[in-house]
Amino acid sequence: MHISVQKLINKAKDIMKSSNDPIHDIHHVTRVAGHVQDIATDMGLSERDIEILTIAAWWHDASRALTRKSAIWMVLCDDLISAIMLWIYTIRFGVFGSTAGVATRIIWCKNATVGKIIGKYFLTKRSKLLLDILDDADKLDLINIERLNIVRDMSETSLKFRLLYKWVTTAGVKTTRLHMKTAAAKKYLYTAIKEMLIWIQKQHVYDWHVQKFGQAWVTMMTRGLHAWHKLLISQQTTRL
Secondary structure, eight states, rough: OOOOHHHHHHHHHHOOOOTTTTTHHHHHHHHHHHHHHHHHTTTTOOOHHHHHHHHHHHTGGGGGGGGOOOOOHHHHHHHHHHHHHHHHHHHHHHSHHHHHHHHHHHHHTTTTTTTHHHHHHHHHHHHHHHHHHHHHHHHHGGHHHHHHHHHHHTTTTOOHHHHHHHHHHHOOOOOHOOOSSHHHHHHHHHHHHHHHHHHHHSSSHHHHHHHHHHHHHHHHHHHHHHHHHHHHHHHHHOOO
């Protein structure tokens, strides 16, 4: 990995260590960086593409470290602010070239509002593929057990975190949220869903969810996970 790329990654690590957002912290971006590298490697992408994705993964939630609270307004503009932060540091470090530039653009275009519109018309076909991989890697972490356990523990301290945990887990099994844009990401989704099914069926975990959110909600969650599990199995069978 080039020295300039490593400098940007190291700076992102420093920034994310100060994030107070329990679902967008240093551990989250570390896992996303791992996911993009795994997916890109499986797809046979070039070293340059992997460097672009790695920078983007480390920086895509950098803006979360700017506020001490998990602000709702961040959902609308976190990617845009993160892209600007990366752009500023590429200038500050004197890192010029297309690698950091493409990483900045795909973070910008990851935004659900402005970015998606811009990306549709101004990203190259290759950059759109990299954006899809970054999106998939970010979605995979929605049902990461380590992440869920952290927020679950925090939910014991306040109603806000309890609602946050419920939102994260509910979003995790919705078809639109877990839909993978790349075929390579589906095998990692399959593994993540299997792990979550095993976890949520542990007696103490199952009982905790029933106590906090009710039997109907837990049933809905497990049915959703089983449905995803069956869908992915059928897709794998079809490809074979």
